[in-house]
């Protein structure tokens with residue numbers, strides 16, 4: 001029992017020691033009609049993925065969980081789930097530690113410029129309606145940095161590395177799910193959600209390079225649009241970029 005202070009988020013919780021991917025299991029649950037708020041959590045993932053099929057390393061000591069949401073939204077607005085979960089995660093870190101979390105658009109939470117977590121939102125939709133969203137959150141919690149893959153060590157960090165001590169993972173999950181539930185209630189009021197999100201935004205006001213399989217554009221990130229796109233100023237003109245298939249680098 002995690003002693004959750006939520007109405008529905010995590011009230012149905014499925015715990016594992018080791019899984020391939022919590023997102024994958026949550027998707028199977030969702031397709032078998034698991035109720036909204038169902039959470040799949042594991043001690044360790046061995047085949048977790050980030051965006052665009054990249055590998056996401058998930059050793060023991062971290063927090064690896066996926067939530068099932070069933071918002072009454074058009075599929076094009078699914079990206080709101082990424083905003084609400086990155087916000088909830090940043091708030092949890094700010095609430096429980098003296099660290100200063102920042103969100104790199106669209107989905108990474110950073111501590112001192114290094115990535116402490118990854119978020120992957122996946123969708124099941126029918127016709128023009130969302131059937132379910134899977135919000136996967138991976139947090140490098142009580143992990144020694146040297147247990148992360150060498151190739152990510154220079155841009156990743158862990159809470160343990162930043163704090164010099166272990167955190168209470170149960171308490172962390174309690175707050176995280178509570179904040180996710182709170183922000184989820186605002187999903188129809190994206191402006192309110194965004195206003196809060198922007199307090200933690202790292203990307204806004206910065207020079208960035210956004211690349212997709214097809215092209216690469218550089219500009220200054222100036223704002224987030226109503227539809228969740230990042231607005232860039234490129235040679236004096238505004239351009240919108242969508243998170244689906246792009247990768248962003250700060251310059």
Ligand code: ATP
Pocket residue numbers: 049050051052054055056057058107108115116117118119140148152155156157247248
């Ligand atoms: P990027 O992190 O490259 O800016 P992204 O936000 O699209 O892009 P994700 O899809 O969230 O990335 O995660 C995949 C990437 O995260 C991997 O390519 C790897 O560089 C990095 N990574 C993998 N495991 C971890 C981890 N445990 N902590 C931090 N970063 C990781």
